[in-house]
Amino acid sequence: MILYYAPGGCSQACHIALIEAGIPHRIVKTGRDRRTEDGHDFNLINPKGYTPALDLKDGTVLTEGLVILTYIADTSGKLLASSGLARWRALEATAFMSTEIHRQFLPFFRGGTTQEKEQAAQTLLMRFDTISNQLGDKPFLIGEQMTIADCYLFVMLSWAVMMGVALPRHLSDHLARMKDLPSVIKTLSEEGLT
Numbered sequence: 001m002i003l004y005y006a007p008g009g010c011s012q013a014c015h016i017a018l019i020e021a022g023i024p025h026r027i028v029k030t031g032r033d034r035r036t037e038d039g040h041d042f043n044l045i046n047p048k049g050y051t052p053a054l055d056l057k058d059g060t061v062l063t064e065g066l067v068i069l070t071y072i073a074d075t076s077g078k079l080l081a082s083s084g085l086a087r088w089r090a091l092e093a094t095a096f097m098s099t100e101i102h103r104q105f106l107p108f109f110r111g112g113t114t115q116e117k118e119q120a121a122q123t124l125l126m127r128f129d130t131i132s133n134q135l136g137d138k139p140f141l142i143g144e145q146m147t148i149a150d151c152y153l154f155v156m157l158s159w160a161v162m163m164g165v166a167l168p169r170h171l172s173d174h175l176a177r178m179k180d181l182p183s184v185i186k187t188l189s190e191e192g193l194t
């Protein structure tokens with residue numbers, strides 16, 4: 001498989017998941033100019049123009065982080081329960097992050113006004129509070145095992161720290177735990193972020 005990614009972007013959740021799941025893959029960096037590091041027009045690979053995109057080896061390309069993460073989990077049998085409430089809670093949390101949290105960072109990444117950033121930071125505090133209550137003292141969001149929700153959460157928490165958004169203690173602890181995982185260390189190193 002080939003993961004098209006942007007260093008430190010939301011694609012990082014898929015990168016962590018691929019490594020954690022042990023799926024053979026390679027990664028291809030994609031620039032803001034929509035060129036891949038190996039010289040291709042990324043718009044021809046994913047006409048939506050954004051990362052992540054996952055080439056399933058036969059030229060079939062999957063997009064949307066939530067779907068790619070679910071595909072990685074279902075293909076590997078790791079990072080997501082195959083049935084039952086734990087599966088739906090993990091998907092629920094991942095959807096919450098991909099829709100309700102991710103977009104709140106837009107004013108920070110796209111040169112929003114101070115007022116827009118302050119408003120977004122307020123909403124982020126509320127959203128992170130919800131996730132923090134769900135996490136509590138558990139090692140991972142859904143329980144004892146890491147799931148795709150933790151991969152996504154890692155990226156959202158990293159962005160929050162980068163943008164100076166204060167995190168509840170449970171979430172800063174979660175971020176610190178994730179940073180120590182071999183899969184996360186490898187991901188950051190491969191993305192040139194260490």
Ligand SMILES: N[C@@H](CCC(=O)N[C@@H](CS)C(=O)NCC(=O)O)C(=O)O
Pocket residue numbers: 006009010011049050051052063064065066098
């Ligand atoms: N709906 C997409 C959004 C992906 C997305 O926002 N990707 C960002 C990086 S975090 C990107 O590539 N932005 C570049 C652009 O939109 O031109 C998903 O959930 O995967």
